[in-house]
Amino acid sequence: MSQDAITYDAARIEVLEGREAIRKRPGMYVGSTGERGLHQLVFEVADRAVNEVLAGRADSVDIALTSDGGVRVADDGPGIPVEAAEDTGGPGLEALLTRPHIGPKPGDRHSGVLSRIGAGPCVTNALSSHLTAEVRREGVRWVQEYACGVALAPPKAVGPATGSGTTITFRPDADIFGTAQCSFTVLTEHFRELAFLNRGLDISLTDERPAGGSRSARFRFPGGARDFVVFIEGPDAVPVHPHIVSFEQELPLTAGAVEVALRWSDSREEQVRSFANSRPTPEGGTHAEGFRDGLVAAVNASARQRGLLAKADPDLGADRIGEGLTAVVSVSLEHPEYGGATCGTLNNATARACVGRAVREHLGTWLEEQPEQATIVIGRILRGARH
Incomplete structure (x- = not known):
C-alpha cells in the first residue's frame, strides 16, 4: 500500500457546493455540454416563468434566441421579489439565481416540467458567461448582472417600470459549451408539448438568429x-x-x-x-x-x-x-x-x-x-x- 493511501484523510476530500459544483461537473446538472445541455439551460429558466402562468400570476411567457447567441426569457407576472425574503434569508432575486431549490416546491402538481434535478435558474446562471436579470415590480425597474454565476453588484433600481414581470437574458459560457447552438426545432417541440398539457399556457418562441429575418411560433391550446x-x-x-x-x-x-x-x-x-x-x-x-x-x-x-x-x-x-x-x-x-x-x-x-x-x-x-x-x-x- 502506498504512503498516499495510508495518509488519506478528510483533508484530501474536495467539497464543492453551489456554483463551483455546477461548473465543475456541468453534465450532472444539464445532461451534457452540447446541444442537449444548452436546451436544459433554457428549460431551467423557462420553467420558472411557466409556473407563474400556471399559478395564475402571469398571462404569457416569451422566449427568444438572440442574434448574439444569447437567450431571453420574459414573463408578465408580478416580478421576482428583490427585497430580502424570510424563507431564504437573503435577497429573493439573488437567492433564486445562486441557490439550488429556490422557487416552487418540487413535486407541486400545478408546476410545469421540473428540471433534471430541480435546481432551477441557478444552474443556468452558473453555466453562463453573462446573465442579466430585469425585474419590473411595484412600479420600479430593477436590474442585476452576473458573470459565471457571480453577482457583479446588488440589484439596482434603475427607474420606473411599465407593467410588471421578469426578464432573464443569458449567454451560455463558450468555455463549457463550445460552439454548440440551441435548436429552434427542438425547443419548438418542447414548448408546443408543454402548451398542449397545460391549457392555460400561452407561450411564444422567437429565433432572431437567421440572417434573412427572425422566425417565431406561438403555442396556446384551449382544448388541451x-x-x-x-x-x-x-x-x-x-x-x-x-x-x-x-x-x-x-x-x-x-x-x-x-x-x-x-x-x-x-x-x-x-x-x-x-x-x-x-x-x-x-x-x-x-x-x-x-x-x-x-x-x-x-x-x-x-x-x-x-x-x-x-x-x-x-x-x-x-x-x-x-x-x-x-x-x-x-x-x-x-x-x-x-x-x-x-x-x-x-x-x-x-x-x-x-x-x-x-x-x-x-x-x-x-x-x-x-x-x-x-x-x-x-x-x-x-x-x-x-x-
Whole structure:
C-alpha cells in the first residue's frame, strides 16, 4: 500500500457546493455540454416563468434566441421579489439565481416540467458567461448582472417600470459549451408539448438568429389533451369516430388528477403518449398501465353487453384494442415517483388503480351513451382481431 493511501484523510476530500459544483461537473446538472445541455439551460429558466402562468400570476411567457447567441426569457407576472425574503434569508432575486431549490416546491402538481434535478435558474446562471436579470415590480425597474454565476453588484433600481414581470437574458459560457447552438426545432417541440398539457399556457418562441429575418411560433391550446390527440394523429388520419373521448378527474388517493383524451382511427398503429407533471414518460409506468387496464375493461364490457362478443369468446387484449388508437394520458401528482436513470417511468403504486378506474368509468359511459359509435369502434377492433 502506498504512503498516499495510508495518509488519506478528510483533508484530501474536495467539497464543492453551489456554483463551483455546477461548473465543475456541468453534465450532472444539464445532461451534457452540447446541444442537449444548452436546451436544459433554457428549460431551467423557462420553467420558472411557466409556473407563474400556471399559478395564475402571469398571462404569457416569451422566449427568444438572440442574434448574439444569447437567450431571453420574459414573463408578465408580478416580478421576482428583490427585497430580502424570510424563507431564504437573503435577497429573493439573488437567492433564486445562486441557490439550488429556490422557487416552487418540487413535486407541486400545478408546476410545469421540473428540471433534471430541480435546481432551477441557478444552474443556468452558473453555466453562463453573462446573465442579466430585469425585474419590473411595484412600479420600479430593477436590474442585476452576473458573470459565471457571480453577482457583479446588488440589484439596482434603475427607474420606473411599465407593467410588471421578469426578464432573464443569458449567454451560455463558450468555455463549457463550445460552439454548440440551441435548436429552434427542438425547443419548438418542447414548448408546443408543454402548451398542449397545460391549457392555460400561452407561450411564444422567437429565433432572431437567421440572417434573412427572425422566425417565431406561438403555442396556446384551449382544448388541451384533445388538441394534442389531433396533432399526434396528423392531417392524413381518418377517424373511426368523429368526436374525441376525453375527461379530467381528481384522484384523491394519489393526491393528484388525470386528464385523458383518445380516439381510434383507420390505422394499425398505436400512438399512446403518457406524462407525469408535464414530464414525458416514454417508458410508461403505473399511469400508463392503469390506462390500459381501464381501456381493456371498458371495451370488453361494452362488447359483451352488446352481444358483439359471445360468452365463449376470450376477452380482447390490449394490443388489439390499441390498434389505430391515439391517446394522451397525463397525470398531475403532488409527489411523483420516477424510476430509471432518465426518469422515464412513473412508479407511484396507487396511480395504476386510480387511473384504471377513471378510464373504465368515463370510457364505459361514452360507449353506453354513444351506441352507434360504440358499435363502430368495437366492430373495427373485432375485424382487426380476426385478421
